[in-house]
Amino acid sequence: METLLLLYLLGLALAAAAAYFFFGSFVLGAGYQPTPARVARRMVELAQVGPHDEVLDLGAGTGGLVFLCAAQGADVTGVEVEPLRFLFLRLRRSLSPYRARVRIVRENMFRTDLRRATVVVVFLWPGAMERLKPKFETELPPGARVVSYWHPVPGWTPDQEDPPLRVYLYVKKEAPVTGEN
Numbered sequence: 001m002e003t004l005l006l007l008y009l010l011g012l013a014l015a016a017a018a019a020y021f022f023f024g025s026f027v028l029g030a031g032y033q034p035t036p037a038r039v040a041r042r043m044v045e046l047a048q049v050g051p052h053d054e055v056l057d058l059g060a061g062t063g064g065l066v067f068l069c070a071a072q073g074a075d076v077t078g079v080e081v082e083p084l085r086f087l088f089l090r091l092r093r094s095l096s097p098y099r100a101r102v103r104i105v106r107e108n109m110f111r112t113d114l115r116r117a118t119v120v121v122v123f124l125w126p127g128a129m130e131r132l133k134p135k136f137e138t139e140l141p142p143g144a145r146v147v148s149y150w151h152p153v154p155g156w157t158p159d160q161e162d163p164p165l166r167v168y169l170y171v172k173k174e175a176p177v178t179g180e181n
C-alpha cells in the first residue's frame with residue numbers, strides 16, 4: 001500500500017515536471033516543442049543563413065535551430081526565458097564546436113533588441129507572432145529575413161514559403177520614400 005502511494009506521488013511529480021517543462025512558458029509566448037530537424041534544415045536553406053549573418057532565435061528552446069545556424073558559419077544568439085532550457089542551452093553551448101559563434105541569453109524576447117539581426121528564426125504561437133510583428137516592423141533593418149515555422153506573421157505576405165512543411169520566409173523591405181523623408 002505504501003509502495004503504491006509512493007509510486008502514485010512519483011507519477012504525479014513527474015507529470016507536474018513534464019507539464020511545467022512543456023507548458024510553463026506558454027503564458028510568456030509559447031510552450032516548448034522543438035522544430036523537427038528536417039524543417040529546421042529547410043528554414044536555414046530558405047533564409048540562406050551563412051557566415052555574414054547575425055541570427056536571433058526568439059524562444060530558442062533546446063537549441064536545434066541555434067546550433068544548426070551556427071554550423072552554417074553565422075553568429076547566433078539564442079533567446080530563452082525558461083530557466084531549465086536556458087541552463088541546458090548554456091551547457092550545450094559549452095560542449096559545442098561552434099561555441100565561439102553562439103550566445104545564449106535569458107531574456108523575455110518581447111524586450112530583445114532586434115536591430116542588429118540579419119535573420120530571425122521563430123517557432124512560436126500566433127499570439128506571440130502578433131506581439132512581435134510591430135517589433136519586426138520597427139526594429140529589423142531592411143533586408144533582414146524572418147523565417148517562421150508553422151505560424152505565419154499575421155498580415156504579411158511571405159516572399160517564399162514551403163506549404164507542406166509550413167515554413168514562411170519574409171524579407172524586410174526598404175522603408176518607402178515619401179515626401180517627408
Ligand SMILES: C[S@@+](CC[C@H](N)C(=O)[O-])C[C@H]1O[C@@H](n2cnc3c(N)ncnc32)[C@H](O)[C@@H]1O
Nearest residue numbers: 025028029030033034035059060061081108109
Ligand atoms: C515552440 S518552442 C521553439 C524552440 C526552438 N526555437 C525550436 O524551434 O526548436 C518555443 C520556445 O520559446 C520559449 N519562450 C516562450 N515565451 C518566451 C519569451 N517571452 N521569451 C523568450 N522565450 C520564450 C519557450 O520557453 C520555448 O522554449
